[in-house]
Amino acid sequence: MRELILHHRYSAGLAWDTSGFHNHGVVHDVWPDQGAIRFKHPSSRIDVPPSSTLRDLGGFRCSVRFRLEGTNANARYNLAESQLSFALYIIPGFALKATILDGNGSWTGPQTGPLPINDGNWHRADCGHDGLSTGWLALDGKVVAVRSDVPGPVRPVGPNGLTVGHWPEPVNNYAFDGDISEVWLWRNRPDSPLDKCCMDDDALARAGAELRRLGYDRDKLRQLLTEIQGIVARLYTHLPAAARADVASTAPRLTAAFRAGDYALFAQYAMHLYDVLVAALGQQAVAAALGGVDDLLAPIAKDRRLREILPGLLCGVPDVPPRKHDHRRHGDPFGGEPAEGDYPGYPPANRPPGWSDPK
Numbered sequence: 001m002r003e004l005i006l007h008h009r010y011s012a013g014l015a016w017d018t019s020g021f022h023n024h025g026v027v028h029d030v031w032p033d034q035g036a037i038r039f040k041h042p043s044s045r046i047d048v049p050p051s052s053t054l055r056d057l058g059g060f061r062c063s064v065r066f067r068l069e070g071t072n073a074n075a076r077y078n079l080a081e082s083q084l085s086f087a088l089y090i091i092p093g094f095a096l097k098a099t100i101l102d103g104n105g106s107w108t109g110p111q112t113g114p115l116p117i118n119d120g121n122w123h124r125a126d127c128g129h130d131g132l133s134t135g136w137l138a139l140d141g142k143v144v145a146v147r148s149d150v151p152g153p154v155r156p157v158g159p160n161g162l163t164v165g166h167w168p169e170p171v172n173n174y175a176f177d178g179d180i181s182e183v184w185l186w187r188n189r190p191d192s193p194l195d196k197c198c199m200d201d202d203a204l205a206r207a208g209a210e211l212r213r214l215g216y217d218r219d220k221l222r223q224l225l226t227e228i229q230g231i232v233a234r235l236y237t238h239l240p241a242a243a244r245a246d247v248a249s250t251a252p253r254l255t256a257a258f259r260a261g262d263y264a265l266f267a268q269y270a271m272h273l274y275d276v277l278v279a280a281l282g283q284q285a286v287a288a289a290l291g292g293v294d295d296l297l298a299p300i301a302k303d304r305r306l307r308e309i310l311p312g313l314l315c316g317v318p319d320v321p322p323r324k325h326d327h328r329r330h331g332d333p334f335g336g337e338p339a340e341g342d343y344p345g346y347p348p349a350n351r352p353p354g355w356s357d358p359k
Contacts (some may be wrong), residue, residue: 014027034179064079069179077175080165149274
């Protein structure tokens with residue numbers, strides 16, 4: 001489900017986070033202006049330090065309400081950029097662009113043609129990425145650009161954190177010129193993979209101990225998680241529709257299991273993704289894509305004691321597939337009712353063509 005992790009209202013000239021996650025911003029060379037903050041100098045910016053909630057975004061959505069006063073058609077005006085993670089900005093020609101530092105190490109994402117955003121009126125830009133391969137842009141409630149060839153995962157925010165109205169570096173580049181009144185940031189956080197009523201704490205503890213016996217500490221699992229996400233994202237566009245739906249449901253649960261420290265569930269979802277890829281693409285293609293990750297997965301796949309522990313973690317039922325995500329209950333990045341928390345007031349629009357929507 002979507003979880004609001006940052007919400008700034010600049011009506012008082014402060015960058016106070018009302019989401020409850022304490023992602024407050026530090027203002028530099030800006031001042032209050034009729035319910036917003038005015039950005040007028042090359043050094044005008046709001047910096048949000050890195051935090052645990054910004055570290056693993058998975059899929060995300062960012063929204064900025066702004067009024068552009070800049071008239072330089074050759075300039076880039078940043079709305080929000082998280083260092084080494086994602087960026088939302090106005091490019092020369094008064095068009096919008098949203099990028100992530102993708103799985104191939106390049107800044108890629110959707111962009112629009114010229115838009116009427118320099119008309120002196122208030123607008124709201126939304127962008128997001130599903131964590132796999134699809135990035136999107138919306139303006140004033142309408143999706144205006146989509147790319148489905150942007151390999152994830154969305155990377156953790158870098159040591160300079162997230163910056164509003166500027167880029168995250170100290171050099172005065174890409175400064176916004178005008179007013180910004182509100183900023184939102186969501187991460188995709190899936191439901192718990194286990195029902196509380198059937199959670200076997202002893203079984204989880206035993207499985208976690210077994211994984212630690214095999215040398216899987218948190219750092220090694222983080223490495224494995226990052227590499228698996230990158231590989232799955234690169235292979236995602238080659239999968240048939242049914243496999244895409246399965247991957248779209250399983251991948252965020254893999255991240256959730258890691259965050260929760262449930263090493264056994266992490267192993268279960270990692271092997272499930274592996275099995276889905278092999279069934280869809282064949283053993284040879286998957287082995288070639290896995291590279292060094294195959295060495296990391298080998299102990300999980302081959303250790304008999306560990307494989308005996310994994311079944312039964314979900315109420316004793318072997319080979320239980322991951323639970324499907326119910327968008328009717330929990331919302332989705334492109335529309336519907338929000339799952340919880342504050343909401344900007346409208347969805348961007350209907351999901352764009354090609355969006356993989358698990359049933």
